[in-house]
Amino acid sequence: MPRSAILNVMVQAAMKAGRSLARDFGEVQNLQVSLKGPGDFVSQADHRAEEILHNELSRARPGYAFLMEERGVVSGEDDQHRWIVDPLDGTTNFLHGLPIFSISIGLERQGQIVAGVIYNPAMDELYTAERGGGAFMNDRRLRVASRTKLTDTVIGTGVPHLGRGHHGNYLIELRNVMAEVSGVRRLGSAALDLAYVAAGRMDGFWEHALSPWDMAAGILMIREAGGFVSDPAGGAGMLESGSIVAGNEAIHRALLKTLKKPLAPR
Numbered sequence: 001m002p003r004s005a006i007l008n009v010m011v012q013a014a015m016k017a018g019r020s021l022a023r024d025f026g027e028v029q030n031l032q033v034s035l036k037g038p039g040d041f042v043s044q045a046d047h048r049a050e051e052i053l054h055n056e057l058s059r060a061r062p063g064y065a066f067l068m069e070e071r072g073v074v075s076g077e078d079d080q081h082r083w084i085v086d087p088l089d090g091t092t093n094f095l096h097g098l099p100i101f102s103i104s105i106g107l108e109r110q111g112q113i114v115a116g117v118i119y120n121p122a123m124d125e126l127y128t129a130e131r132g133g134g135a136f137m138n139d140r141r142l143r144v145a146s147r148t149k150l151t152d153t154v155i156g157t158g159v160p161h162l163g164r165g166h167h168g169n170y171l172i173e174l175r176n177v178m179a180e181v182s183g184v185r186r187l188g189s190a191a192l193d194l195a196y197v198a199a200g201r202m203d204g205f206w207e208h209a210l211s212p213w214d215m216a217a218g219i220l221m222i223r224e225a226g227g228f229v230s231d232p233a234g235g236a237g238m239l240e241s242g243s244i245v246a247g248n249e250a251i252h253r254a255l256l257k258t259l260k261k262p263l264a265p266r
């Protein structure tokens, strides 16, 4: 399917920023051997990618507002449109030389996400979606997995870490989910996790304490691939609450139910 002009703008911006990240990722791998941690360098890589995305997107559509991980809110004259951008999702992976990271760009029109791009430059996998136009990986149309029994599924998640999230509650959720599924995976880039659910590589996903830029593109991607996405209460407050549950219709419903269970005695 030919891409719309606006999706093309997003793809070109993501590829350009992706080339910058890929170059810097090569450097990080070299720096791994040095005693001085590459943390500052990664933060520079993040800023370089954000700069490219900001420049490319604002040149193509002057006036659109931004919500970006590093810059925060950048207001624009056009109050109908907003870019929601994560220049480097999976920072910890990037820092450790794990090639599981991505750029995520969502476009909101009148409060609705209408286009999304998620790009993993290390694997050269480009995920795109437009509202009503389906979701794609490179040129392949995406469809969520069709498994309907939780026992057959691989479920992605994000484990809360140092200083983030409610570790006690999460352990209860994890214990309940792991007892009912075929496998749990923790990849470390929420945007890619969501793209993988859209692609049917994982059957479902849940995480808490995320930011809008981690989720905006991925939510559209999953919906356009025929999947379901909500907050843990089943509502549409993912961006506001930072919590997300996703899957095909049956797995989304089953996950919501399992996540609500109290800790089973064992």
Ligand code: 2AM
Pocket: 069, 086, 088, 089, 090, 091, 092, 157, 158, 159, 164, 188, 189, 190, 191, 207, 209, 210, 211, 214
């Ligand atoms: P990041 O790499 O852009 O920080 C992994 O569980 C997900 O949580 C990633 O999408 C990651 O995005 C996000 N994440 C990790 N640490 C975070 C933090 N301190 N604040 C907000 N989001 C975080």
Ligand code: CA
Pocket: 069, 086, 088, 089, 090, 213, 214
């Ligand atoms: Ca992120």
